Amino acid sequence: MPVPRLSRCLWRPMRFCLSLLARVQAANWTLGLYHGVGRNPPAPRSSDTKRARDSREPNRSQICRSDVYLLFAFMNELNIENLHIAVNGQEIVRGLTLRVPRGEVHALMGPNGSGKSTLAKVLAGHPDYQVTAGRVLMDGENLLELEPDERARRGLFLAFQYPSEIPGVTIANFLRAALQSRVPEGEELEATDYYAKLYEKMELLGMDRSFTSRAVNEGFSGGEKKRAEILQLAMLEPKYAVLDETDSGLDIDALKTVAHGVNSLRGPDLGILLITHYQRLLNYIVPDYVHVMVGGRIVRSGRKELALELEERGYDWAREGAVEPAFR
Amino acid sequence: MKTETSAVNIDRSKGDFFYPEAHVRDAGAGLSERTVRYISDVKEDPDWVREFRLRGLKTFLEKPLPTHWASKDLEAIDFDKIRYYLSPGTETKRSWEEVPDDIKRTFERLGIPEQERKFLAGVEAQFDSEAVYSNIKKAVGEQGVIFVGSTEGLKNYPEIFRKWFGKVIPIADNKFSALNSAVFSGGSFIYVPPGVKVKHPLQAYFRINAENFGQFERTLIIADEGSEVTYMEGCTAPKFNTPTLHSAVVELVALKGAKIQYITVQNWASNVFNLVTKRGLAQENAEVKWIDCNIGSRLTMKYPSVIMKGRKARGEVLSIALANDGQHQDTGAKMIHAADETTSNIISKSISIGKGRATYRGLVHVPKHLKNCKNNTECDALLINSTSRTDTYPAITVRGTGNAVQHEASVSQVSAEQIFYMQQRGLSEAQAMSLSVNGFVNDLVRQFPMEYSVELKRLIELEMEGSVG
Numbered sequence: 089m090p091v092p093r094l095s096r097c098l099w100r101p102m103r104f105c106l107s108l109l110a111r112v113q114a115a116n117w118t119l120g121l122y123h124g125v126g127r128n129p130p131a132p133r134s135s136d137t138k139r140a141r142d143s144r145e146p147n148r149s150q151i152c153r154s155d156v157y158l159l160f161a162f163m164n165e166l167n168i169e170n171l172h173i174a175v176n177g178q179e180i181v182r183g184l185t186l187r188v189p190r191g192e193v194h195a196l197m198g199p200n201g202s203g204k205s206t207l208a209k210v211l212a213g214h215p216d217y218q219v220t221a222g223r224v225l226m227d228g229e230n231l232l233e234l235e236p237d238e239r240a241r242r243g244l245f246l247a248f249q250y251p252s253e254i255p256g257v258t259i260a261n262f263l264r265a266a267l268q269s270r271v272p273e274g275e276e277l278e279a280t281d282y283y284a285k286l287y288e289k290m291e292l293l294g295m296d297r298s299f300t301s302r303a304v305n306e307g308f309s310g311g312e313k314k315r316a317e318i319l320q321l322a323m324l325e326p327k328y329a330v331l332d333e334t335d336s337g338l339d340i341d342a343l344k345t346v347a348h349g350v351n352s353l354r355g356p357d358l359g360i361l362l363i364t365h366y367q368r369l370l371n372y373i374v375p376d377y378v379h380v381m382v383g384g385r386i387v388r389s390g391r392k393e394l395a396l397e398l399e400e401r402g403y404d405w406a407r408e409g410a411v412e413p414a415f416r
Numbered sequence: 417m418k419t420e421t422s423a424v425n426i427d428r429s430k431g432d433f434f435y436p437e438a439h440v441r442d443a444g445a446g447l448s449e450r451t452v453r454y455i456s457d458v459k460e461d462p463d464w465v466r467e468f469r470l471r472g473l474k475t476f477l478e479k480p481l482p483t484h485w486a487s488k489d490l491e492a493i494d495f496d497k498i499r500y501y502l503s504p505g506t507e508t509k510r511s512w513e514e515v516p517d518d519i520k521r522t523f524e525r526l527g528i529p530e531q532e533r534k535f536l537a538g539v540e541a542q543f544d545s546e547a548v549y550s551n552i553k554k555a556v557g558e559q560g561v562i563f564v565g566s567t568e569g570l571k572n573y574p575e576i577f578r579k580w581f582g583k584v585i586p587i588a589d590n591k592f593s594a595l596n597s598a599v600f601s602g603g604s605f606i607y608v609p610p611g612v613k614v615k616h617p618l619q620a621y622f623r624i625n626a627e628n629f630g631q632f633e634r635t636l637i638i639a640d641e642g643s644e645v646t647y648m649e650g651c652t653a654p655k656f657n658t659p660t661l662h663s664a665v666v667e668l669v670a671l672k673g674a675k676i677q678y679i680t681v682q683n684w685a686s687n688v689f690n691l692v693t694k695r696g697l698a699q700e701n702a703e704v705k706w707i708d709c710n711i712g713s714r715l716t717m718k719y720p721s722v723i724m725k726g727r728k729a730r731g732e733v734l735s736i737a738l739a740n741d742g743q744h745q746d747t748g749a750k751m752i753h754a755a756d757e758t759t760s761n762i763i764s765k766s767i768s769i770g771k772g773r774a775t776y777r778g779l780v781h782v783p784k785h786l787k788n789c790k791n792n793t794e795c796d797a798l799l800i801n802s803t804s805r806t807d808t809y810p811a812i813t814v815r816g817t818g819n820a821v822q823h824e825a826s827v828s829q830v831s832a833e834q835i836f837y838m839q840q841r842g843l844s845e846a847q848a849m850s851l852s853v854n855g856f857v858n859d860l861v862r863q864f865p866m867e868y869s870v871e872l873k874r875l876i877e878l879e880m881e882g883s884v885g
């Protein structure tokens with residue numbers, strides 16, 4: 089239908105500009121609140137001078153820099169704001185706020201049933217879940233109004249906790265079709281380049297070449313499935329990747345290989361949300377931040393040490409520290 | 417519109433067009449002895465064919481519609497409204513230049529002349545009732561291979577033609593074989609001499625252009641001892657508002673040690689009743705293989721069969737049926753074992769989309785006195801939506817000792833999770849579905865000739881695009 093699509097085309101950049109303006113204007117007074125509870129923690133990295141995320145009273149030059157940062161960050165982050173998710177009328181995620189800028193790895197931990205996978209699936213656009221409040225912006229764009237495949241093509245990747253099997257469709261053909269969907273219409277993916285890249289990534293992940301001719305996930309062992317998810321991540325080169333318990337089911341060697349694979353993909357262009365139960369993975373993929381999710385909300389955020397502390401003290405401790413978010 | 421270069425250009429975007437009719441011969445609507453005589457007169461039938469037709473008509477009128485086991489939808493065919501014979505009144509041409517412009521245009525749009533140049537050993541093109549073009553490569557003709565229309569076959573090669581015509585499929589086999597026997601026109605006659613192996617496929621293309629029309633081609637292929645031939649047929653028709661009838665009879669005869677491979681990819685418009693009888697006879701050590709892909713049509717009833725009459729004869733049916741919304745693919749296979757050590761193989765895959773319905777009917781018959789016969793039957797159904805439907809009716813009678821039969825059937829459904837998974841990788845819903853459908857038929861399609869598997873894949877994609885919002 090050309091008519092609504094056209095209006096959407098115009099509406100999007102317009103709204104984008106408007107919200108951008110509003111943002112920059114609001115930058116001064118938001119700055120303090122920006123690092124309140126429920127927001128990403130304030131601790132800046134020493135290397136990260138550009139990010140003046142400091143809760144001290146900002147001086148004038150800092151504000152200016154922050155303005156620029158906000159403008160910049162706004163376009164280069166996955167921004168989840170006060171998200172509420174329900175399934176069959178039952179609320180599972182209850183006011184979750186989280187920002188994952190590109191270039192950072194954020195670990196998300198939390199007890200079984202706390203809503204981590206639900207969050208991941210909603211980000212990817214799963215039809216079974218209803219977003220009852222809040223919004224999600226990917227590079228400033230309203231993610232929630234896009235179809236799942238559009239989100240994927242614009243740079244969102246989800247490594248599933250339980251990947252589906254696609255009988256009869258080989259990994260090679262599947263990934264080829266996925267990449268083909270990203271090139272402009274009428275253009276054909278270069279086959280030799282494609283296979284060269286595929287083999288290179290498989291080698292990186294220690295996968296045997298015979299996997300290319302096996303049907304996607306069909307008859308794969310648990311660990312093989314997880315590895316195949318990371319292979320797809322490596323091939324599709326998204327801007328944001330949500331890895332849902334990619335470490336579960338991996339043996340110690342596989343864990344190292346997969347972690348090595350993920351680390352090799354880390355860089356300024358990729359933001360990662362790493363869902364895991366185990367501190368062990370974080371030894372290999374060292375996160376920039378760790379968030380603890382309980383009952384559909386982030387109850388604690390911190391640097392990588394938080395994971396260690398959590399392991400020691402457990403979720404009850406994390407829950408105790410929970411403070412109602414500063415605002416919704 | 418530029419035509420593409422693939423084996424069977426029969427996607428609907430290409431097939432759904434028609435040019436104004438310019439028929440010189442028209443038997444009018446309705447079926448009576450007069451109609452049958454008119455056809456005989458126009459075609460200058462020899463007496464035995466005239467008689468054959470009249471017997472066909474009598475049997476057709478006597479036999480009831482098989483609605484006690486088949487679809488009630490058959491009752492929607494109004495036999496009095498159908499036109500049974502339409503032809504431009506010209507001879508079959510040997511070169512495209514001589515084919516009347518308006519008809520040539522149709523086939524050029526479907527890409528037939530181009531494919532002929534590229535990879536076919538011979539082509540026959542039928543427009544409504546008659547073959548308008550038929551030609552085979554010189555080298556193939558020089559080996560003694562005959563490839564002509566059925567009318568020409570029965571006139572110019574009566575010794576071979578008459579010997580086998582109506583023998584594999586008798587007039588009274590079923591109501592529609594009787595109908596075909598009464599009004600048949602067009603189709604191919606092929607004879608391959610002993611020991612000759614025709615390397616490239618021979619192709620026939622059947623085109624319905626007229627509304628309210630019935631196409632009744634009749635094909636007879638005889639592969640003499642030790643010879644080999646592959647025949648491919650493609651079919652299209654534009655979408656009219658009234659039902660169109662396609663009711664062919666195809667008889668194959670593979671003499672001792674011969675091999676016949678018969679490939680069909682048809683993509684009928686959704687108003688076509690496609691009721692076709694296909695049967696092959698395999699003598700000692702001979703092989704008959706049907707590759708049958710049914711896409712489109714309102715109702716297809718087709719059960720390619722092989723009678724294995726000689727020792728060590730082999731029969732095979734590989735079929736794919738795709739039933740979209742409002743369509744019913746009632747297909748299957750029959751394997752009649754009539755000699756020792758005969759083997760047969762049936763692999764059937766059906767896909768039902770939306771409210772589409774696929775039915776598999778299989779018959780395997782091994783009588784008690786036979787030894788060391790084998791049959792393998794696999795039928796798999798894929799349901800795309802929860803409203804899709806599939807039914808399986810296998811009838812396997814295997815008696816005697818040392819005869820082995822293996823039967824596997826499965827029904828699977830494309831789950832919402834699978835589609836979501838594929839969408840998460842960037843594929844649209846339609847792409848995701850066509851990928852899973854292609855995955856479902858993949859191991860079967862791999863056994864098809866290249867040109868056909870590529871074309872089939874494309875057809876499935878088109879079909880899935882049309883079926884998703």
Ligand SMILES: Nc1ncnc2c1ncn2[C@@H]1O[C@H](COP(=O)(O)OP(=O)(O)OP(=O)(O)O)[C@@H](O)[C@H]1O
Nearest residue numbers: 175176180198199200201202203204205206207216
């Ligand atoms: N489709 C659904 N229908 C009904 N309930 C659901 C559905 N999806 C999730 N839930 C429920 O929502 C809650 C959160 O599930 P979710 O899978 O998000 O948890 P999780 O944090 O990923 O847990 P785990 O660590 O075990 O993977 C659970 O109680 C689960 O049963």
Ligand SMILES: [Mg+2]
Nearest residue numbers: 204205206249
């Ligand atoms: Mg989970």
